[in-house]
Amino acid sequence: MKMNPFAFGTTKWADVERTEHAGDTGMAYWRTQFYGEKPNEIRVRMVEYTPGYVADHWCQKGHVLFCLEGELETTLEDGRRFVLTPGMSYQVGDNAEPHRSSTKTGAKLFIVD
Template identity: 35%
Template structure:
């Protein structure tokens, strides 16, 4: 990932309105900031949330609280409790999707 040209920018996450993201099961809340091709998000996954699609976009993800499970399209799955995360490139490895059995708050750069 290469960050686009941009000036120093303060992001006040407390003043960003959440958008509701319906999942295959449950909902998530996305607090999103976008600048050119860079998207940063704080995602709050409600308990039982399952993303409704597999994604091939690259991400750097950090779990702030709770736990997520990442399912890869080839059947592998990885658990990420608070304090852990992952990085994957666009079209890297296999397409992936997130779920959270008990809820989670994560920070994502993509």
């Protein structure tokens, strides 16, 4: 990720439009902001997964993901599994290790990619 210059700003996440994204089961609710200009635009999201959410795809995008609430299970394509609880994060680069997220209890995440 290259962070080209962009102006200082603050975000009141409750005021950012919420979009819905269905999983194989459950829903993901995203509040998304973009910073900088393409091709180095940075996407920053506050994401909430409902209990029982399972992603509908294997993701190859790199992220820095921080768990704020709940519990998130991330499975890598090679079968390894990682559980994040509040205060934990994971980092993965673009096209490094395909991953898929799920949660039994629900989760709230802060994600930069």
